[in-house]
Amino acid sequence: MTQVRDRDQIMKKAVVLLSGGLDSATALAIAVDRGFACHALSIDYGQRHRSELDAALRVAGALGVVEHRVIPIALDMFGGSALTDENIPVPEQPGEGIPVTYVPARNTVFLSLALGWAEVLGARDIFVGVNAVDYSGYPDCRPEFISAFEQLANLATKAGVEGEQFRIHAPLIGMTKSQIIREGVRLGVDYGLTISCYKADDLGRACGVCDSCRLRARGFGDAAIPDPTRYQRQA
Numbered sequence: 486m487t488q489v490r491d492r493d494q495i496m497k498k499a500v501v502l503l504s505g506g507l508d509s510a511t512a513l514a515i516a517v518d519r520g521f522a523c524h525a526l527s528i529d530y531g532q533r534h535r536s537e538l539d540a541a542l543r544v545a546g547a548l549g550v551v552e553h554r555v556i557p558i559a560l561d562m563f564g565g566s567a568l569t570d571e572n573i574p575v576p577e578q579p580g581e582g583i584p585v586t587y588v589p590a591r592n593t594v595f596l597s598l599a600l601g602w603a604e605v606l607g608a609r610d611i612f613v614g615v616n617a618v619d620y621s622g623y624p625d626c627r628p629e630f631i632s633a634f635e636q637l638a639n640l641a642t643k644a645g646v647e648g649e650q651f652r653i654h655a656p657l658i659g660m661t662k663s664q665i666i667r668e669g670v671r672l673g674v675d676y677g678l679t680i681s682c683y684k685a686d687d688l689g690r691a692c693g694v695c696d697s698c699r700l701r702a703r704g705f706g707d708a709a710i711p712d713p714t715r716y717q718r719q720a
Contacts, residue, residue: 496522498608499654500599503527503553505540506681507701508657511669512614513548515656518672524606525553526599530591531561531569536680536689543678556598565589568683575684577694584621584696586683592625593634600638600651609644612654619662619704621696631655662704670710677713690715 499521501513516523527541538555545553561569566588567576573585592615599611615626624630635653639645657665669676681701682691691698693716705712 496520497610498522498524498551498603498606499610499612500524500526500603500606500608501550501612502595502599502614503541503545504614505537505542505544505679506614506697507662507669507676507679507704508614508616508665508681509541510544510548510614510674510676510679511665511672512612512654512656513544513550514669514672514674516610516612516654517548517550521610521612523548523550523612524602524608525550526595526602527553527555528595528598529555529557530588530594531559533568533571533575534680534683534685536682536685536687539689540678540680544674547675547678554602558594558598560588560591560594563589575692575695582622583624586621586696587623590625592623592630596634596638596653600642603651604642604644609649609651610654611638611651612656614657615655616657616660616662616665618658618660619665619700621700626658628655628658631658661707662700663707666704666708666710670708675713681714686717688715690717692717 499516501516501523503509503525525545564570567573567585617627638651681697683695683697684692
């Protein structure tokens with residue numbers, strides 16, 4: 486335990502949002518590779534696909550974070566998304582516009598929690614695995630959102646007002662899924678530990694047909710890397 490504390494004191498600290506999916510695992514690996522002492526934060530927000538929290542625990546252990554916290558926040562009390570409301574089916578085919586799997590204000594809430602923890606830790610760097618290329622079209626995955634939240638972070642915190650600037654890192658934001666996978670493989674990410682599915686079963690097997698599964702499977706295909714995902718059926 487002493488060695489972990491010593492490392493944490495020497496290295497710059499970062500809070501990394503970790504969902505247990507492919508993208509967030511890669512973002513964590515990038516933060517580790519850049520020399521940060523990583524504090525991983527996962528959110529139990531009432532999601533139907535709760536196997537991702539188990540995946541987050543596996544990924545955090547494999548990548549050697551300093552600390553991993555899972556915080557409950559009941560976004561399912563609001564509903565409004567197929568990921569939090571069992572009465573809204575997860576679509577098997579992509580539709581027009583922003584999909585019903587969008588969770589209102591999710592990344593805003595998640596980044597706010599990460600910001601609060603970062604300020605307490607004395608960390609000034611926050612990593613998030615959002616992507617604006619091969620993604621489902623969520624508005625809170627765009628570069629404009631990340632830039633706006635970074636500005637907010639530096640306006641709304643004691644540290645920011647006193648001149649200690651926060652930086653929101655979104656290292657995957659301009660990458661294709663295949664590029665993300667290749668980078669993760671280079672950094673030693675075991676993608677067999679991750680789950681990206683919107684409706685994985687109780688055994689943690691991916692459905693193979695939701696939008697997230699399709700993007701993931703296509704990414705492995707484009708990267709010419711074997712897909713380690715356990716599927717109920719192939720997309």
